[in-house]
Amino acid sequence: MAKRGELKPMDAWEHTIRSNAVAYNVVMFQPGKSSRMYQSFDNLEMAVAYSKITLQEPNRIRSAMIYAIDKDDHHALVGTMGRHDLQFKEVEAQTW
Numbered sequence: 001m002a003k004r005g006e007l008k009p010m011d012a013w014e015h016t017i018r019s020n021a022v023a024y025n026v027v028m029f030q031p032g033k034s035s036r037m038y039q040s041f042d043n044l045e046m047a048v049a050y051s052k053i054t055l056q057e058p059n060r061i062r063s064a065m066i067y068a069i070d071k072d073d074h075h076a077l078v079g080t081m082g083r084h085d086l087q088f089k090e091v092e093a094q095t096w
Helices: 009-019 044-056
Strands: 023-029 036-041 063-069 075-082 088-090
Touching: 009 063, 009 075, 023 044, 036 044, 044 063, 044 075, 044 088
Parallel strands: none
Antiparallel strands: 023 036, 023 063, 063 075, 075 088
């Protein structure tokens, strides 16, 4: 039985992926098209910087999602960035 304050099972599993990440994929969302991976980076800071630069360019991309990838190719969302404010918002893990 889970105790109060512990991470929920899915969030705990995703936390292990984020903490053991070997790459970070940047996925962009454009209305009317499917979301697509644009670039892959070795560290999170470069992925965030690339997202910010791409969202500032004249294009129809609305938001960027950054996913952590572990050695077994499992992925977990690290955070998102919207075109309107260009602020990186990290995922907040849920607890019981």
